[in-house]
Each structure stands twice: as structure tokens, then as C-alpha cells.
Amino acid sequence: MTNPYEQDLDRQPANFQPLTPxxxxxxxxxxxxxxxxxxxxxxxxxxxxxxxxxxxxxxxxxxxxxxxxxxxxxxxxxxxxxxxxxxxxxxxxxxxxxxxxxxxxxxxxxxxxxxxxxxxxxxxxxxxxxxxxxxxxxxxxxxxxxxxxxxxxxxxxxxxxxxxxxxxxxxxxxxxxxxxxxxxxxxxxxxxxxxxxxxxxxxxxxxxxxxxxxxxxxxxxxxxxxxxxxxxxxxxxxxxxxxxxxxxxxxxxxxxxxxxxxVRPKPIYDAIADHGVTHLCGAPIVMSTLINARPDDKREFPQTVIFNTAAAPPPEAVLAGMADAGFSVTHLYGLTETYGPATVNEWHGEWDSLDRGGRSAKKARQGVRYAPLEGLTVMNPETMRETPADGETIGEVMFRGNIVMKGYLKNRKATDEAFAGGWFHSGDLGVMHPDGYIQLKDRSKDIIISGGENISSIEVEDALYKHAAVASCGVVARIDDKWGEVPVAYVELKPGVAATEEEIIVHCRSLLARFKVPKAVIFAEIPKTSTGKIQKFKLREMARIG
Missing domain, CATH: 3.40.50.12780 (ANL, N-terminal domain)
Structure with a gap:
């Protein structure tokens, strides 16, 4: 049977134009x-x-x-x-x-x-x-x-x-x-x-x-x-x-x-006060820059400024400091492949009455999908089945919709892998909470986010291995008050060979962009499995406890 709504109702210039900004x-x-x-x-x-x-x-x-x-x-x-x-x-x-x-x-x-x-x-x-x-x-x-x-x-x-x-x-x-x-x-x-x-x-x-x-x-x-x-x-x-x-x-x-x-504190405060700024976006380092600015660099302003951040969730103390300074923080999450932020931590008014720990737990979540994103879920990437919405079962965060990239230029293999099963595979590991909010738990590719920049631990390790004294190494993120995360390197030297931390750092500076260079080099025996695979989780624990 012919669908009457498809009969003689065609696309034409009068009723259909391509969307463009x-x-x-x-x-x-x-x-x-x-x-x-x-x-x-x-x-x-x-x-x-x-x-x-x-x-x-x-x-x-x-x-x-x-x-x-x-x-x-x-x-x-x-x-x-x-x-x-x-x-x-x-x-x-x-x-x-x-x-x-x-x-x-x-x-x-x-x-x-x-x-x-x-x-x-x-x-x-x-x-x-x-x-x-x-x-x-x-x-x-x-x-x-x-x-x-x-x-x-x-x-x-x-x-x-x-x-x-x-x-x-x-x-x-x-x-x-x-x-x-x-x-x-x-x-x-x-x-x-x-x-x-x-x-x-x-x-x-x-x-x-x-x-x-x-x-x-x-x-x-x-x-x-x-x-x-x-x-x-x-x-x-x-x-x-x-x-x-x-x-x-x-x-x-x-x-x-x-x-x-x-990004410097005085020009930011001057712009907000002089031009009536209502919105800005940035990584945690921008928030640190604002709340830790010298008194002489700060300016008062009457408006509440909306600050959108899309890196690691800000600590409660930072959020409190931003609020005192006149900012309202919105937590977002996304990737290059999703045109930037594709989820938002939509805040519920009743959460304001929670104690500090309860509020922090809510604010740590990456949230729900942006309006034009048709699908957001957490799946087992092998079975492509959704994980239970229990806030505990870890899977891969996946996206589907019109704000997912067209694909990777000249790289059909990577595009097909990213879109396997009809979903975009983010590479980020997370959980789904019972209320439908997602929360990241780890990054499957060991990406370090420092000051809003993505740093590949593998790239930094490749640079370290080019030093003649390095036998084995592993690079992980260490929490940093200013940058959110910074790369630190654990290095095991070859027998009978010496090297200093400064020497290793100078070597890395010759091969890497400055923001990718390890902020510290720790000489230690690198933990490995019985097959010789470096145990990154142990290095992360070492970095966490200092």
C-alpha cells in the first residue's frame, strides 16, 4: 500500500536546505x-x-x-x-x-x-x-x-x-x-x-x-x-x-x-569585569588560575559567570572557591570525535541538600547525553551488550548520533573499528548509574589529560626508550593541583649505566612538545607480569601514594 505521506511530497529547495553554521x-x-x-x-x-x-x-x-x-x-x-x-x-x-x-x-x-x-x-x-x-x-x-x-x-x-x-x-x-x-x-x-x-x-x-x-x-x-x-x-x-x-x-x-x-589571571578578571563576560570554558588549570590569583589581579563583577569544564571533575574545594569568586561550574564530557562535549552533568536542585560527600559523588559523574546525541551507553565491547546500570560494572562508554564525527581521514580501518557494532567506541571505561548518568573510571589507552591537553603515555615512553641508559620505563598520570594530571616516568636503567633525572628530562625535551615532558623521573624496578608486560596499575598506585 502506498504511503500517502510520501506521495508527491518531495524534497526541493523550498523545503529542504543543508544545515550549516x-x-x-x-x-x-x-x-x-x-x-x-x-x-x-x-x-x-x-x-x-x-x-x-x-x-x-x-x-x-x-x-x-x-x-x-x-x-x-x-x-x-x-x-x-x-x-x-x-x-x-x-x-x-x-x-x-x-x-x-x-x-x-x-x-x-x-x-x-x-x-x-x-x-x-x-x-x-x-x-x-x-x-x-x-x-x-x-x-x-x-x-x-x-x-x-x-x-x-x-x-x-x-x-x-x-x-x-x-x-x-x-x-x-x-x-x-x-x-x-x-x-x-x-x-x-x-x-x-x-x-x-x-x-x-x-x-x-x-x-x-x-x-x-x-x-x-x-x-x-x-x-x-x-x-x-x-x-x-x-x-x-x-x-x-x-x-x-x-x-x-x-x-x-x-x-x-x-x-x-x-590564559593569565589579570587579563581574565579584567575582561570579565570590563566586558560583562557571561560564559567561558576551560580545563581545571583555568579554574586554578582564577581562584589562586593574587589579590591585585582579581576584580569584582556583579554577574554570575558560567564556567564549562570538560576534564576531570573538579574537587569540592575548587567548586567552592569558584562559587565564592562568582562562577557557576558546569561539568561536561566528550572527545574530539564528538565535536567536543557530548554529555552534561545535569544538576538536580535537590542534590544541593546532600552533604559534602554526597554532592562530590554527584558532581564526579560525566552525566547524560547532549540533546542532539541520540545514544549514550556503557557496553561490553566484546559482546556489545549494555552493562548493568548499577554504578559498579565497568564497560566502554559509547556514543551514537549526529554529533559523532564523519570518520577518520584516509583511515578506513580505524573508522570501522571506532564504529564497530553501530556505536562509536570512545576508548574510555566507565559505569552507568541507576539514574542513567555515566561516570568514567579509567582510560583504556592510558591517555593523560594535563591542562586540557591529551598526552599519550606510549609516545612519552617511546621518547624515553631512545635514551641509551633506559632499559625499561612506564609513564602514568599523577594528580596535580594546577594541571589536573601530569605525566611522571618510572625508569629502570641498564645494568652498570648511570643517568640523572635532569638528564632524562632534557633528553625528552629534545623529542617532545614541552607539555608532554615528564614532570618527574623516578628510578625504580619496573613491575612486570610473568610474561614481561609492564603493570601500569602498580605504577599508578606508586604515583598515587607518592
Whole structure:
């Protein structure tokens, strides 16, 4: 029997358009053209000018032949060009690749080649490492320098040399402010590319699509309680999962972006007080920076600021300190593969009456699914059966829905493994509580989260093994008040060979990005099984008890 609701009711341009976050900025510019869109130092950019500059960028890229499927790489701080790239690049159907500004040249070179970068826009703060990466890479992109006119006088290091053939402002000025931009052909088309930390071997390129990013803008607006003309402070790096999709989110409510190059207490407090900041996101180190700031660096402000954090759950003392300082903390959880946060610890008012231990137990949980996530569960990865919702049986946390990545670029095997059984396998181990809230218990790939950065213990161990004196080693996380977690190395030396802690650390600095270098090296016999496998759980216990 013919379904009458499918008869002569077809998709057509009048009733179906691909979802894309680009249209949100277009609407904001049309509706609130004079509203303040971006604050950067002394710069004030309206929504009218934000839209026009994004169009100019798109036009300039199109003039260089950039189009669908081409990769535009950016290595930028939280500055206006980074925001413009989030709209201008997809306007020509190209893909935005944001580079982690803390990576070393070898990893950056791999990404440039793997992504087949056609254009690189680089802040002069990072020109040194990018120059080295370009020398290592096979890719030969058009290189454009961004010379930030608001670069602070008290910067921790001076600007690097110009390495490009063009200046960003000159490049954008050559574009057309009335450029006829293009909608994506399909909302499934690639929008951006973000690389994982690389737990084994090379990092994997996570591909986002227009549909997922658009749905995340609505989800962030709901779950972060973002009202009309909210004011968002950029403490979270925009290279992290495209800033958890907040560069696109702010357009929905015509909010104001307040740019911040470095996380330092006085500029944060000044921005909150001077610009009426209502929201910010960050790792535990940002909270520590705020509550441990010197009295002279702090400022009073009348509004309650919503702080979204997605790392380890904050201790009760930190939450209390944040509340006293005027912040309300929301605990989120997600991965690069889920566009950033995909779960939220939805708080129940009656939990406020619990004792301190009871509140801490509730706040330690990663929570329930984001609105556009269709499935969140804990399963036995071998049987693909859900674990009992008893808060005790450990399984793997799994996701399903429209805010799960498109897949891994040029890596069908890894994509198929990640999506085995119709669910995205997070690699995180956790439990399901009777009320449907999940809680992480361990990380199956031994990832260390330090200051919001993912550090692979395997990568650090590989560097340690390159030292001639190291016979065996294991790297685990140690709790740290400032960074949340830091890597510590347990090293067993070869017989008759000597080495100092400082020597090992200097060796690691020559091979790893600075944030990945062990904060301590402990010389000890490495515990192993009868088959020679290192017993990481014993090392973790050793790190826990000091």
C-alpha cells in the first residue's frame, strides 16, 4: 500500500536546505549589524564587519583556486582571524584544519602532508615551529602571515619572523565583501579537520560535517544556558575541537567574542569585569588560575559567570572557591570525535541538600547525553551488550548520533573499528548509574589529560626508550593541583649505566612538545607480569601514594 505521506511530497529547495553554521552568522549580521561581535585588545568588530571580513577571506581563497575538498590549515591563537576562518573557509566549501599551537614540528609536518594543506595561515607567534614543519613536510602550501597588531607588550616571547609570501590583512583586503558564498552541496560534506593526540603511531584526522557542527551550536546554546547577546571569553583554545564549536555557537544568539591570547589571571578578571563576560570554558588549570590569583589581579563583577569544564571533575574545594569568586561550574564530557562535549552533568536542585560527600559523588559523574546525541551507553565491547546500570560494572562508554564525527581521514580501518557494532567506541571505561548518568573510571589507552591537553603515555615512553641508559620505563598520570594530571616516568636503567633525572628530562625535551615532558623521573624496578608486560596499575598506585 502506498504511503500517502510520501506521495508527491518531495524534497526541493523550498523545503529542504543543508544545515550549516554559516547561515547563523549571516542571520546575526542581518539582524544585529551594529552589535559588537568581537573584542580583541583595542579592536571592536561589529557583526556587519565580521560577516564582511569572512566574505573577503572566502573571496580571497577562491581567487587562489581554493574550493571543495581543499584543506586550509591555520595555526592561530584566539584572535579575530581564527573566528573569520571558521566561516570564511567553509564558505568556499573548503575544510578548516586548526593546528594545536603546542605541537612540535614533526607532528605538524605530518598533519600538513596527511591533510594535503593548500593554504597555511600562521600567527607570527608560531612562525618558528611552522617554518621547521614546512621544511620537513612534502606539502607546499601558500603561506600567509598574521601579524597581530594587539600583540601584548608583556608577551612571554617576541614575535617570530615572517615566513609567508603574503600578509593576512593584505590577503583579506583583496577579497570581495559582497562575495557570493556557496552553501554546502550536502550537510554531510566535510567542514573541519581536527587531529587526535595519537595514542599509537601517527595522530588520526577527525572529520566534522556541517550537520554535526550546526546541531552542536544549538546544543551548546541550550546546555551552556547562553542567552541573547551573551558575552563569551576565549580561554579555551579554538584549536581544541574547533573550540567545542563555540565559534559557530555565538552567532546563534548574536553574542560577543572576547579574544584572549594567553590564559593569565589579570587579563581574565579584567575582561570579565570590563566586558560583562557571561560564559567561558576551560580545563581545571583555568579554574586554578582564577581562584589562586593574587589579590591585585582579581576584580569584582556583579554577574554570575558560567564556567564549562570538560576534564576531570573538579574537587569540592575548587567548586567552592569558584562559587565564592562568582562562577557557576558546569561539568561536561566528550572527545574530539564528538565535536567536543557530548554529555552534561545535569544538576538536580535537590542534590544541593546532600552533604559534602554526597554532592562530590554527584558532581564526579560525566552525566547524560547532549540533546542532539541520540545514544549514550556503557557496553561490553566484546559482546556489545549494555552493562548493568548499577554504578559498579565497568564497560566502554559509547556514543551514537549526529554529533559523532564523519570518520577518520584516509583511515578506513580505524573508522570501522571506532564504529564497530553501530556505536562509536570512545576508548574510555566507565559505569552507568541507576539514574542513567555515566561516570568514567579509567582510560583504556592510558591517555593523560594535563591542562586540557591529551598526552599519550606510549609516545612519552617511546621518547624515553631512545635514551641509551633506559632499559625499561612506564609513564602514568599523577594528580596535580594546577594541571589536573601530569605525566611522571618510572625508569629502570641498564645494568652498570648511570643517568640523572635532569638528564632524562632534557633528553625528552629534545623529542617532545614541552607539555608532554615528564614532570618527574623516578628510578625504580619496573613491575612486570610473568610474561614481561609492564603493570601500569602498580605504577599508578606508586604515583598515587607518592
Amino acid at each position: 554559516i547561515t547563523l552568522l549571516e542571520r546575526a549580521a542581518m539582524t544585529y549589524p551594529d552589535h559588537l561581535a568581537i573584542v580583541h585588545g583595542s579592536q571592536r568588530i561589529s557583526y556587519r564587519d565580521f560577516w564582511r571580513r569572512s566574505l573577503r577571506l572566502a573571496s580571497a581563497l577562491a581567487q587562489r583556486g581554493i574550493g571543495k575538498g581543499d584543506t586550509v590549515t591555520v595555526m592561530l591563537s584566539n584572535t579575530p582571524p581564527m573566528l573569520e576562518a571558521h566561516f570564511g573557509v567553509p564558505m568556499v566549501k573548503a575544510v578548516l584544519h586548526s593546528v594545536n599551537t603546542r605541537l612540535d614540528a614533526a607532528v605538524i609536518a605530518f598533519q600538513l602532508d596527511h591533510a594535503e594543506a593548500k593554504v597555511v595561515i600562521v600567527d607570527r607567534e608560531f612562525s618558528g615551529v611552522m617554518k621547521e614543519a614546512l621544511a620537513l613536510a612534502k606539502a607546499r602550501p601558500l603561506v600567509i602571515d598574521y601579524d597581530d597588531p594587539e600583540y601584548p607588550a608583556d608577551a612571554p616571547h617576541p614575535k617570530g619572523e615572517r615566513i609567508g609570501s603574503l600578509d593576512y590583512e593584505e590577503f583579506v583586503a583583496g577579497g570581495d565583501p559582497d562575495f557570493a558564498w556557496s552553501m554546502p552541496d550536502d550537510e554531510w560534506d566535510a567542514l573541519s579537520l581536527n587531529y587526535t593526540s595519537g595514542t599509537t603511531g601517527n595522530p588520526k584526522g577527525v572529520v566534522y560535517h556541517h550537520r554535526g557542527a550546526t546541531l552542536m551550536t544549538y546544543a551548546n546554546t541550550i546546555h551552556a544556558s547562553m542567552s541573547k547577546h551573551c558575552v563569551y571569553l576565549w580561554t579555551l583554545p579554538m584549536f581544541h575541537c574547533n573550540g567545542w564549536c563555540f565559534p559557530w555557537t555565538l552567532a546563534l544568539q548574536a553574542g560577543t567574542h572576547v579574544c584572549l591570547r594567553w
